[in-house]
Amino acid sequence: MAVLLREAIGGSLRRARTARRRTLREVSRQARVSLGYLSEVERGVKEASSELLASICEALDISLPDLLTSAAEEMAQSMRPQMIVPIGQRHADLRIAGSSSALVSPPPVTAPASPVASAA
Template identity: 65%
Template structure:
């Protein structure tokens, strides 16, 4: 049977907490969540909202993307899949200069160089 996302998130949170030798009570106070609810999240019984997950990660002093990357790796390993680039973090660089183009694109294998800001192209007048 496949591992549920809430179970994988809970397991990763519990590992992070125990590695830091923090108690449920300590983390629940720092994250401003009830001890019982945090326990339910760690056991995979409750699925935390993104705000709550961010608060718990902050209380544990871990980055949310790092937690989610660990969850992905754990779920893939448990299902027998190999995740492309598992254990490797891609570098993100801006791919555009206009506000609408301010998305982030992964740089894979060093093939793309980080974008550098460029000045807008001015029109050339014929009266020079």
Template identity: 70%
Template sequence: MTLLREAIGDSLRRARLAQHRTLREVSTSARVSLGYLSEVERGRKEASSELLAAICEALDLPLSRVLWDVSTLMASADGSAPREPALTGPSAREEAEAAPAEPAEGPAAASASAASGTSGRIGIAEDTRIVIPAPRAEMLVLVKGM
């Protein structure tokens, strides 16, 4: 059985080695001790979310990429392919069939209805996956509340 900390360490080490960087370079950039980073990479220490984010930033690697890599590694170790989490309760399709069709509002819904020829429903195959990429840090905008 693969432990989560080992999978995270493997992913971080592969990323560092792919960049031809030393532990010292990454530890200095991430502001973590060289020994602790080594322990994290070897799966001996659990990295906090803050530490993991700092290491990923030092590697110029999105945290989401590391987590996806770890998810894939864990799934293959379990003998299963990575997939979407199981739903609890009725499936989305069952809920849609049970609920009365409500017309969508707004111009986007009107154009979707016109394009699909339906009233508020878009014809998408059940096995279709919609992928929304994670935002990049430079794309994020901080808004100060009043």
């Protein structure tokens, strides 16, 4: 499932804050935002205005573009396929819209064993 923008921004803010060993209380005081609201922004519950994000970034000594780049990278990562299957083991599980039956491709065919010479 794709990450929402507010969740990606919140996660990026929390990682930046914890990497700098700053507490929510310190950052909220410096950014002039309530501790509870900052916590909600970090958890992706609230969507912060650009002015508030700029203030939080200033308190964390990071640039707003860097924050947004980090959030965009997190969103892009969440949209990539989660499972990597080796080529020889791939199969399809397709469903026709409105149908509950799956169209499953057959397993890969393996090469026959080499013939063994028999003594005559």
